[in-house]
Amino acid sequence: MMLIRQINKIPFVKKRYFNSKLLTSTEIDNKSYIWCFFESHFGLHRKNFHYFHHLYTSYWDYSKEHGPDHWQEIWEFKNCQSPIDIIKQNIEYDNSLKPLELITKPIQINARNLGFNISFLADNFKSLVLCGGPLKYNYAFREMHFHWGEVHKGKCNLGCEHTFDGKRFAAELHVVHWNTDLYETDMQAMRSKDGLTVIGLLIDASDLYEQNKEFNFINETFRKVLYPNEHTIINISPYFLFPSCVQNYYTYSGSLTIPPLSENVTWVLFPDPIRISFNQLSDLSVTHSVEKNSQQKARHLSTEAGSTIITNNFRPIQPLNNRIVRSSFKNLI
Numbered sequence: 618m619m620l621i622r623q624i625n626k627i628p629f630v631k632k633r634y635f636n637s638k639l640l641t642s643t644e645i646d647n648k649s650y651i652w653c654f655f656e657s658h659f660g661l662h663r664k665n666f667h668y669f670h671h672l673y674t675s676y677w678d679y680s681k682e683h684g685p686d687h688w689q690e691i692w693e694f695k696n697c698q699s700p701i702d703i704i705k706q707n708i709e710y711d712n713s714l715k716p717l718e719l720i721t722k723p724i725q726i727n728a729r730n731l732g733f734n735i736s737f738l739a740d741n742f743k744s745l746v747l748c749g750g751p752l753k754y755n756y757a758f759r760e761m762h763f764h765w766g767e768v769h770k771g772k773c774n775l776g777c778e779h780t781f782d783g784k785r786f787a788a789e790l791h792v793v794h795w796n797t798d799l800y801e802t803d804m805q806a807m808r809s810k811d812g813l814t815v816i817g818l819l820i821d822a823s824d825l826y827e828q829n830k831e832f833n834f835i836n837e838t839f840r841k842v843l844y845p846n847e848h849t850i851i852n853i854s855p856y857f858l859f860p861s862c863v864q865n866y867y868t869y870s871g872s873l874t875i876p877p878l879s880e881n882v883t884w885v886l887f888p889d890p891i892r893i894s895f896n897q898l899s900d901l902s903v904t905h906s907v908e909k910n911s912q913q914k915a916r917h918l919s920t921e922a923g924s925t926i927i928t929n930n931f932r933p934i935q936p937l938n939n940r941i942v943r944s945s946f947k948n949l950i
């Protein structure tokens with residue numbers, strides 16, 4: 618029996634799903650699941666089954682038991698993982714790198730508490746197209762999210778994923794896009810060559826910085842989705858926190874930093890962090906990883922025992938191996 622959580626996103630199962638007659642629901646770990654029973658058996662290629670199985674039934678989180686040190690026991694990967702430490706001395710300037718071309722109009726986005734992060738998912742997966750920069754294809758905006766560390770008693774565990782000469786910032790925004798030239802769906806792109814591109818924006822936080830007015834919108838949205846599966850519709854451009862000049866960036870080939878860790882990501886990282894106040898950073902740690910009124914303690918948090926706050930959701934640095942980080946600009950400080 619297979620437990621299916623997001624059946625609409627699995628094209629090769631969806632067809633059969635609608636032919637099946639018996640549906641029932643059950644509760645596991647205080648969450649509701651729908652079980653479906655298929656009328657007849659059907660063939661599922663082994664490759665598809667592994668993909669399906671890993672993506673939808675394997676549990677992962679950021680704890681010692683199920684965290685990043687254990688992901689490779691479940692998800693296979695080679696030697697192009699992310700995030701990495703970017704060593705400025707080794708960056709190669711590439712004058713063939715063009716400015717990024719992105720459309721900054723507001724679109725409808727569904728912000729949802731996933732229990733380990735807050736996901737800002739596009740309602741229409743083909744509405745905003747990104748091209749230019751290091752990209753050979755057109756990519757459409759799919760989703761954005763943050764990674765951040767725990768703030769406790771006025772001290773912050775820096776939760777950025779990429780580091781620069783070992784320096785870690787407070788948080789990082791990832792804006793994920795999928796290749797619409799080569800693939801029909803975002804899920805197909807997620808597991809295929811040249812399938813994804815992620816733009817990373819570093820976030821610096823300090824008591825000395827003023828409130829970032831744009832970032833207030835993120836804090837407000839987090840407060841509307843305090844518990845898992847709560848969601849809210851917002852209208853924003855996914856690039857509203859980006860610098861006005863998107864000509865200067867670093868780029869390298871890497872992977873998703875969460876399972877399935879697909880090594881098909883063209884990374885684009887802006888060199889300058891945006892600044893937010895320390896209060897705005899600590900306000901990211903307001904959402905919970907378990908349902909309201911649930912007595913269950915969060916398994917996946919490396920914060921204080923018993924806390925259900927979503928925080929410390931970043932993956933450690935991965936080996937660079939033989940990869941090269943290129944820059945579109947010369948004056949590296």
Ligand SMILES: [Zn+2]
Nearest residue numbers: 762764791874
């Ligand atoms: Zn990310």
